[in-house]
Structures are given as C-alpha cells and as structure tokens.
Amino acid sequence: GQNIDQPTEMTATEGAIVQINCTYQTSGFNGLFWYQQHAGEAPTFLSYNVLDGLEEKGRFSSFLSRSKGYSYLLLKELQMKDSASYLCAVMDSNYQLIWGAGTKLIIKP
C-alpha cells in the first residue's frame, strides 16, 4: 500500500531551527508537497519538490531524496507564528495526492 510517515508532534524554541521529516512509499512519484495549516484555518502551500536536492524559500527550505523516499522541511529562525501543523503530500504515478497525517509544531518562547 501507499504510505506517508511524519512525526505526530514536535516542539522547538523561538529563534531556533527545526527539521520535520517525511518518508514515503508510493506507487510512483510525481512530486512532493509541503503545506502549512494553522489551527482552524485552511492549509496553505509551502513548497514543491520533484528533483533531488534542497529548495530554499526565505526561512523555509525543503529537501528531497527520491532514492531514499525521504523529504524534510527545515524552518529557521523560528517565530511564534510558525506554530502550526505541517502536512507532507506525495503525488503518485496516477497524479493522485497521498497525504501524511501532519506534524503539529509547537513553538515555545
């Protein structure tokens, strides 16, 4: 079957760096997405990786290794507003999105 794994919850300190991992086993691969979802709000798009390597976008970076079935989202200079759930999703060979359960990130002062 198809599976996306990410930690359920993580805690980090304001100003620090945190890495949220996502591992996947899917039928084919057509890209990996990261979304951010604040409590009670809509998920919003953060990043898309289809080739191996690191994509940097301001304080957020996303890394992909297709051979390892692995991605991570790196958040630098953490701010309180980064407290949210982070959703990993993989597009399979049928262009269907397979979603992880999300990682709830708690930022402490």
Next chain:
Amino acid sequence: DVKVTQSSRYLVKRTGEKVFLECVQDMDHENMFWYRQDPGLGLRLIYFSYDVKMKEKGDIPEGYSVSREKKERFSLILESASTNQTSMYLCASSLGQGHTGELFFGEGSRLTVL
C-alpha cells in the same frame, strides 16, 4: 487575492438529514476537490472534478455525492448523514489539467452529526 469560500464553517445535523456543503472559487480553476480531515489521519479525497458536470470518485466516496453545474461551484451532498460522517470537510481547487499543481483550500466546514 485568490479565494475558495465554503458556505458554512460549522454545522450540526441529525442522523438521516440531508446535508449540503457548498464551495465557490474565484480563480477560474478547472479542478475542484472535496476532502475530509480527521485527527491522526491524512487528508482523504472524497470526490473531485476536472470540469463542469464532470465528477470522479476519490478514495472514500461512499455516503457522498457531488454536483458541479458551474465551473466555480462544487457542492458536496450527504444524502443521509450518519455519525461517522462527523468531520472537517475541506474544499480545494487547482489550475491545470489533471490533479497537479498547488491546491488552494477553503477554510473548512466542521460538520457534527448527532
């Protein structure tokens, strides 16, 4: 500013009632989707549509139906609500052919079935 609007943020219904959840997008997107989001689970696709009057079953279509009479509007219908349909329902849209590209989500409709 792009927007996906869901008609109701919170609904409480009784078992057996018919429920309509409406979603409107103002981005002229071809693709629209209905997901449900439950604690500890990833988003699960109920139905999607790539064009007006077109619909495709997702992973969990049982107990649901959809309607897309206009490009901007995609409705989710629960013909006879049951308690196991208590959930957060998210509508999304995207541009382009097929299920590709960035999804734009609505704020969600939290449905409680008593």
